[in-house]
Amino acid sequence: xxxxxxxxxxxxxxTIRKALELVLRPAGYLLDLAATGTEAIEKARGFQxxxxxxxxxxxxxxxxxxxxxxxxxxxxxxxxVVLISAKGxxxxxxxxxxxxxVGYITKPFTPETIIEMLADAVKRSRDGxxxxxxxxxxxxxxxxxxxxxxxxxxxxxxAELSLEPEPLVAEPAPAEPLSQWDATLEADAxxxxxxxxxxxxxxRWEDEPPSAVEGPSDEAxxxxxxxxxxxxxxxxxxxxxxxxDTSAGASADxxxxxxxxxxxxxxxxGELLEQTRSGARxxxxxxxxxxxxxxxxxxxxxxxxxxxxxxxxxxAVPLGIAREEGRVLLACHRDSELFTAFRAVAxxxxxxxxxxxxxxxxxxxxxTRLYGPTHLIVETTGSGALxxxxxxxxxxxxxxxxxxxxxxxxESTRRGSQLxxxxxxxxxxxxxxxxxxxxxxxxLAWIRAPMSSEAPLASVDAPVSAALG
Amino acid sequence: xxxxDATTAGRSGASRVLVFAVDDVFxxxxxxxxxxxxxxxxxxxxxxxxxxRPQRFFVYRGEPAFPVELRTVFDVPSGxxxxxxxxxLIVRSGSYLLALQIDxxxxxxxxxxxxxxxxxxxxxxxxGVPVGHLVxxxxxxxxxxxxxxxxxxVARDHLALALRxxxxxxxxxxxxxxxxxxxxxxxxxxxxxxxxxLCRRNGHGKMARAARVILKxxxxxxxxxxxxxxxxxxxxxxxLIGTLVRFACAxxxxxIAIEAGGADVGRVVLASGQVLAASCGGATGRDxxxxxxxxxxxxxxxxxxxSETGCEVIADSAIAFLIDALASGAGERxxxxxx
Numbered sequence: 001x002x003x004x005x006x007x008x009x010x011x012x013x014x015t016i017r018k019a020l021e022l023v024l025r026p027a028g029y030l031l032d033l034a035a036t037g038t039e040a041i042e043k044a045r046g047f048q049x050x051x052x053x054x055x056x057x058x059x060x061x062x063x064x065x066x067x068x069x070x071x072x073x074x075x076x077x078x079x080x081v082v083l084i085s086a087k088g089x090x091x092x093x094x095x096x097x098x099x100x101x102v103g104y105i106t107k108p109f110t111p112e113t114i115i116e117m118l119a120d121a122v123k124r125s126r127d128g129x130x131x132x133x134x135x136x137x138x139x140x141x142x143x144x145x146x147x148x149x150x151x152x153x154x155x156x157x158x159a160e161l162s163l164e165p166e167p168l169v170a171e172p173a174p175a176e177p178l179s180q181w182d183a184t185l186e187a188d189a190x191x192x193x194x195x196x197x198x199x200x201x202x203x204r205w206e207d208e209p210p211s212a213v214e215g216p217s218d219e220a221x222x223x224x225x226x227x228x229x230x231x232x233x234x235x236x237x238x239x240x241x242x243x244x245d246t247s248a249g250a251s252a253d254x255x256x257x258x259x260x261x262x263x264x265x266x267x268x269x270g271e272l273l274e275q276t277r278s279g280a281r282x283x284x285x286x287x288x289x290x291x292x293x294x295x296x297x298x299x300x301x302x303x304x305x306x307x308x309x310x311x312x313x314x315x316a317v318p319l320g321i322a323r324e325e326g327r328v329l330l331a332c333h334r335d336s337e338l339f340t341a342f343r344a345v346a347x348x349x350x351x352x353x354x355x356x357x358x359x360x361x362x363x364x365x366x367x368t369r370l371y372g373p374t375h376l377i378v379e380t381t382g383s384g385a386l387x388x389x390x391x392x393x394x395x396x397x398x399x400x401x402x403x404x405x406x407x408x409x410x411e412s413t414r415r416g417s418q419l420x421x422x423x424x425x426x427x428x429x430x431x432x433x434x435x436x437x438x439x440x441x442x443x444l445a446w447i448r449a450p451m452s453s454e455a456p457l458a459s460v461d462a463p464v465s466a467a468l469g
Numbered sequence: 470x471x472x473x474d475a476t477t478a479g480r481s482g483a484s485r486v487l488v489f490a491v492d493d494v495f496x497x498x499x500x501x502x503x504x505x506x507x508x509x510x511x512x513x514x515x516x517x518x519x520x521x522r523p524q525r526f527f528v529y530r531g532e533p534a535f536p537v538e539l540r541t542v543f544d545v546p547s548g549x550x551x552x553x554x555x556x557x558l559i560v561r562s563g564s565y566l567l568a569l570q571i572d573x574x575x576x577x578x579x580x581x582x583x584x585x586x587x588x589x590x591x592x593x594x595x596x597g598v599p600v601g602h603l604v605x606x607x608x609x610x611x612x613x614x615x616x617x618x619x620x621x622x623v624a625r626d627h628l629a630l631a632l633r634x635x636x637x638x639x640x641x642x643x644x645x646x647x648x649x650x651x652x653x654x655x656x657x658x659x660x661x662x663x664x665x666x667l668c669r670r671n672g673h674g675k676m677a678r679a680a681r682v683i684l685k686x687x688x689x690x691x692x693x694x695x696x697x698x699x700x701x702x703x704x705x706x707x708x709l710i711g712t713l714v715r716f717a718c719a720x721x722x723x724x725i726a727i728e729a730g731g732a733d734v735g736r737v738v739l740a741s742g743q744v745l746a747a748s749c750g751g752a753t754g755r756d757x758x759x760x761x762x763x764x765x766x767x768x769x770x771x772x773x774x775x776s777e778t779g780c781e782v783i784a785d786s787a788i789a790f791l792i793d794a795l796a797s798g799a800g801e802r803x804x805x806x807x808x
Contacts, residue, residue: 327591334608353588355603355610360493363610367494369543370612371603372591395546 005122006030008049010040010066011084012059013271020053023111029118037061041069044076051121053114056085067098080121106278272297326352328447329373331386334358338379338407341439345377348444364389368398375447380406380429394427405431405446407439484582486613488575489558491539495575496601496612504559504566505529506574512557516672517634524631527557527568533635534559534566535628542619543592562616565628580604580613587613594618641667649789656717656788658687664792679795683788686714709761710791712769717742717787724772727761735761744783744790755783759794 007029009020017033024031032049034040037058044052052070056063063083070076083104102124103117275283276293283296332342339358346356355371357364362385368376378390393399406429431446433439486497489506512527514536526533536557540547557568587602590612594600601614620628648664651657665680689711712725720742727735727749735749735757749757749764761767784790 327588355588355605357610358608362493363495365545366492366540366543367603367610367612369545370590370592370601371588392546397544 004028004030005050006032006047007118007122008032008034008040008043008047008052010034010037010052010058010063011055012036012057013055013267016055016084016271020114023114024118027111027115035059037063037066037069040066041073041076044070044079045073048075049079050125051118052079052081053118054081054083056083064098067100071098071100078125080125082117082121269297269300272300326374326447327371328352328354328375328377329364329368329371330354330356330377331361331364331389332356332358332379332407333386336379337409338435338439341435341443342377342379342407344440345443345447348440352447361385361389365392365396368393368402369396372398373402375403375405377405377407377443380408380432390427399428403431404429405433405443407433407435407443409435483579485577485579487558488578488611489569489571490573490575491554491569491571494612495606495609496539496571496614497578497580498558498560498614498616500577502560502562502616504561506571507557507559507568509554509556509570512568515635515638517631517638519627519631519634524627524634526631526635528639529559529566529568531639532566533632533639534568535631535635536568536570537619538570560616562619563625565620565625565632567616567619578606580606580611594621638671641671645671645673652792653786653789656687656786658684661687661788661792675796676792679792682710682795683714683792686711687718687788690715690718709767709769710795712771713737713739713787713791716771717791726770726772727764728768728770729764729766734764734767737761739787742787743785744787747783755790758783758790759797762791762794 005028007024009017009024009031010033011017011020012035014035017035020033021031032043032047034043035058037060040052040054040058043049054063054066058066063081063085067081067083070079070081077100079100080102081098081100083101085104085106102121105113105117272283272293276297280293283291283293328345330342330346332338342356342358346354348354352374355367355373357367364386376393378386380390381387393402404427433442433446485500487500487503487506488495488497490496507529514525514527516523516525518524524535526535528534534557538547538552538554540552552570554570554572556571556574558571558574559566559568561567582604585604585606587604589599590601590603592600594615595618598618599615600618601612604611604613645664645667648660648667651660652664661680661684665677665684668674668677668680709725709727716723716725716739722740723738725737725739726733727737735747737744737758738746744758747754747758747761749760752760
């Protein structure tokens with residue numbers, strides 16, 4: 001050995017493992033890597049690392065379990081462990097409960113943070129003192145210098161997906177070759193030149209910080225991603241590359257299941273989303289550029305779109321968001337007391353899409369025609385501009401397959417029960433709600449209810465205080 | 470709706486779109502596809518028959534543009550009324566120019582779909598491809614249209630026929646212009662016949678009918694000798710026109726006195742086919758001639774040997790003037806009766 005401390009990095013994400021390589025090898029550490037808890041324990045017993053960087057969530061066990069097993073073994077009990085996770089609260093608890101955990105880092109982390117924490121852990125290892133170090137608060141860690149890699153480097157399968165992004169309706173574009181940086185990473189990720197380049201890029205970045213970016217991606221984007229993954233995972237079961245995508249030149253011996261590709265991309269995107277949720281804003285990409293995490297995420301999203309398009313053109317899955325549970329269109333006056341509840345329904349993260357129209361109700365018929373909602377929720381007074389447009393919607397082909405709920409303002413409920421309800425009954429409205437504290441919950445429950453479980457409309461005599469659909 | 474300064478366009482990832490309103494829906498089209506926005510009042514609509522159905526169009530920079538009502542495209546009922554909107558937005562859709570009827574232009578805006586998820590429309594065009602995408606822009610819903618999906622296969626077939634018909638229409642218009650120039654300088658029976666036919670085909674009914682009336686008299690001229698006193702027979706209403714046409718065709722010079730109800734109501738002076746002067750009551754010149762043509766039961770008398778010189782020429786071609794006067798309404802009552 002050349003006297004360099006030997007570190008064991010444990011993370012099931014190849015992205016993080018490569019990030020650790022890029023940080024620790026230039027910093028003078030020997031790095032061994034493990035992807036599972038079992039592998040980590042075996043390696044720790046095998047070569048007694050100076051410290052372990054351990055991911056909190058592993059495929060086979062939790063990081064705390066790995067720590068306990070290490071602590072229970074006299075050979076590994078003295079190895080200091082630094083936990084890495086995006087789950088701040090849980091990791092803090094583990095830090096307090098488990099003896100051999102000397103520190104923790106919450107994702108996203110900077111190179112400086114990890115080197116600093118590791119140096120402290122190695123020092124404790126040398127001194128034979130396993131006392132708790134000073135954890136790095138997440139607020140400090142979530143600085144600009146976050147380290148992450150583009151998911152496209154993951155493997156050849158990911159390279160297949162790293163095509164020029166196209167929207168769902170676009171024609172297929174030619175495949176992009178693996179970048180030079182990908183090739184370098186694959187050839188020798190630990191090469192000193194790579195590390196130097198990484199350092200150079202970090203220096204450049206300090207001189208020229210990237211431009212300001214938007215915040216984390218919105219809920220709708222995540223919901224759309226999850227829907228698409230579900231579509232792909234289900235629709236592509238048993239479909240192989242050569243069946244779907246002969247234009248990419250996939251030969252039989254290189255063929256991989258599209259389900260595999262989707263699963264990998266799903267995992268990569270899951271990590272990206274996780275990082276986004278934890279507040280990360282930037283990622284170090286495989287081509288050496290530092291890009292906003294949003295941008296990287298959207299690239300991945302477009303790859304999914306593209307894959308979906310290819311799969312759909314091959315007939316493997318229907319075009320569009322086939323697994324979409326429904327489209328909800330809400331219409332309510334902006335100054336209405338119902339608006340807050342309607343807004344909450346519209347913002348609710350779910351497998352259905354929502355659109356809210358709060359003024360200029362003349363747009364409703366055309367929006368209905370284009371949007372093709374499965375559910376329509378309207379503030380109802382039995383008259384006025386909104387009601388007029390509802391009548392126009394009734395003439396649309398969508399009306400027959402549309403579930404319609406009317407929501408009454410509280411002050412108009414009594415009047416509505418006497419005046420509006422008979423009219424509502426004749427208008428094909430499926431459910432009637434009134435304003436109240438549970439309105440949002442009731443509406444969400446009504447949307448979720450299967451289409452077949454239609455409840456009768458409230459009669460004129462019945463109270464209209466509950467969801468009837 | 471948030472609007473950004475158009476000068477900031479061109480940043481990577483953002484796309485400049487023209488936002489416009491139709492029935493309170495905010496639509497948008499990528500600016501590259503937008504040719505122009507024309508106020509409705511500034512547009513001269515034409516009509517051709519395509520497969521037995523009338524198809525309106527207007528000419529934009531020499532190319533036919535076909536009005537499109539988005540409500541109709543999306544099959545949204547308009548309550549049985551014909552929708553007339555404030556302007557036409559001319560957009561290129563494949564080989565055709567479509568003139569979308571719009572209520573108003575909202576402005577040019579940049580959209581960047583990396584910050585929002587476009588929802589493909591359930592309404593699809595050929596191949597099941599959405600006709601557009603819905604995007605939430607703040608509190609508003611923006612429909613990003615794909616101009617190439619607006620017309621489906623059947624509509625494009627119709628447009629192909631309409632385009633051909635419109636181009637033929639334009640060619641006929643060109644021919645009508647040329648023929649009119651010829652009629653104004655040296656009228657011939659064949660030119661007036663072609664003119665009447667082309668006017669009829671292009672929907673200029675009044676001009677076509679007027680030309681046919683004059684053509685009938687011109688044809689009669691070839692078979693008859695102009696009598697000393699109007700001659701030629703025919704209905705009383707037609708006598709003045711017939712006399713003028715005969716004079717013009719024979720390129721004679723002379724004066725025609727017109728009587729109505731036994732009284733002298735006016736005079737017309739011709740010289741070698743040109744109309745030199747006219748008088749009717751207190752009116753003179755073109756107005757007088759128009760009034761004379763509008764009078765019922767007139768009886769013209771040729772005053773032999775009479776001529777005037779040095780007068781201002783009212784019309785280089787009496788034939789062209791008569792067609793124009795008959796079609797413009799002064800002679801409408803007369804020529805209807807005459808037909």
